[in-house]
Structure formats: structure tokens, C-alpha cells
Amino acid sequence: MMTRPLKPYIAVLLFESSGRPQLFSEDFVLLRAGSEEEARTRAEERGRAGETAFQNEAGETIKWTLRHVVDVAEVLDDDLSQDTDLYSRHFRDISAYEAFEPLLSGWEL
Template structure:
């Protein structure tokens, strides 16, 4: 048993005071590594409209609306990729009557994140709201007439 006057009883505390603090590194932020790791890009859906044109007098413009899936870090990158993809769709050729046909990107209508990228049955890729059903129906009617 040690007595209050025994020097060995207080030695450990004195040793720590003599040494002072020991640097063990910088403070650790457990989320820092997660922030610096490259995460998987998000999935976006872009709505593109391309238009066919021709110098032929009887040519009627034809439009194609397409929904394109893109992977991007953010919406700005997704929009840039959508425009680039739309530009890649541009082409010119001669139809069966040797008339020149040109397809050009008309518009990137919309770019939105895909909320649920599981791609199971029923996964919603794109939706939009509108108030004028008659105008919507007229476009749909035109599409049915072309079929």
C-alpha cells in the first residue's frame, strides 16, 4: 500500500505533465472522406425535339420528341450532355425521291433528375403538369392522324 508521501503514487501524473500534449494528427471529420470520394453520377431524363427540314416545296416539317436518359454530376452537366446528344442526332440525307432532308436539334425542352433510378416496372421517368388539356389533346390528335 502506498502512502500519501510516496513519490511513486504521483509519478504518472508528473510524467504526463512533463511530456505535455502529444500531437496525434489533425482533427478527423468522418464525412470528409465521403465528400471527397467520387460518387455515382445522378440519372437525368432530357426531352429533346428534333426537326426535319427540306428545300423541297411539298415538304412538311416533321418533329420528333425523344426522352433520353443521361448520367451527370448535376443538372447543368446533364443539360450540356443533352444538347450535345441532340447535336449528334443532326444529319442530312436524300430521301427516296432524291430530295435533301436535314434533321436538326430544335430544342432541349426539359432536363430533370430521375427520382427513382431503380428502373423496375412502373418506374416514372418523366412527368409534367399542364392546365390546357384541349391544347394537349390537339397535339395528341395530330400524332394519331400521322400514324
Template sequence: MFAAVLMYEVRSSRPDHAPLFEETVTLLAADSAEHAAERAREHAESRETTFPDHTGDLITWSFRHLVDVTEVDGPLGDGADVYTRHFSDYRAYLAVEPLAS
């Protein structure tokens, strides 16, 4: 089992709308990191879509980047760690991660 970190961009046709970015950790069954990366890209591209929101503006959901692929060690279940990142600059992390502050 592998964890893939995928980055998406969400845009609106509304001129004053700033893009929103989503980072998602997706679990994938694969026999190698390369196979997991291939499956991750396919999965991410399959989620790309455009649809009207409740006001009629078009929302476009686009895959931007495969950030990382890593093997998940150990069994999956309650309390299992599926993805870990390390940072050397905590202030920089806080600048881009609003939920941490």
C-alpha cells in the same frame, strides 16, 4: 440518371414538304442537372444530319430545343417512370398531341 426532353425538326428539300417535329426523351448519366443539360445538347447535336431519301430529296434532321431536364427518381426497370409532365389545359394538349385523341 437524368431524362432530357429534346425537340428535333425534320425537313425535306422537296418544296411541298411541311416540317415534322420530334420530341424525344433521352436518358443520360450525369452528376447534376447542369451536366445533364450539357450532355443532352451534345447528344442532340451529334444526331444532326442530312441524307438523301429514297427519292433523292435531301432530309435534314436538326436539333431545335432542349425542352427539359429532370432527375429520374428510383431504379430503372420494368414499369419505371422516366419522365412526367403536368398540364392545366387538356384541350390545348390534345391540339398538339395527335396520339392522345
């Protein structure tokens, strides 16, 4: 049985915190897999393995859980030995993007 060569994929994982105010984390993960289906499975496994819980300064238990695997895509250029494009996505509403992206809006986390 021939094995497929491993190709690099980017997975976008959305995590949710149980703390208040509510906080989300969007993680971009580089994976190597033989197919997009395998990469999606690995992304789900990686996301579940990244779930955690801890006590904050106020003594509250904060849980980070995987909410969704948003996207899995083969990297745009698989030559990772030099500067390269990894992932691109498009959107239609800049106001919505600015509202959700704290680095653009000036909000603190």
C-alpha cells in the same frame, strides 16, 4: 478531388425536320451525370450528335436538327432495376395537347 456519383436524368430533346409537311420529333433520353448542369450539357451534345441529313424517295435532302433542349430533370425514382416512373410533366390545356399529339388525334406521321 472527389467525383460526384452519377445520377440518372431524363432529357427532352426537340428535333425539327426540313421536309414538307413539317415534322417534329420529341425524344426522351436517359443520361447519367453528376449534376443537372452536366446533364444539360450532355443533352445538348447528344442532341447535336443526333442531327442528320439524308435523301428521301423524291431525291430531296431532309435534315433533322436539334431545335431545343426542352427539359432536363432527375428521374423520379433512380432504381432502374424494376418498373419505375421516369419523368412527369403537367399542362393546362388538353385541347392544345391533343392538337399537337398525333397519336391522340389519329393523324398519321
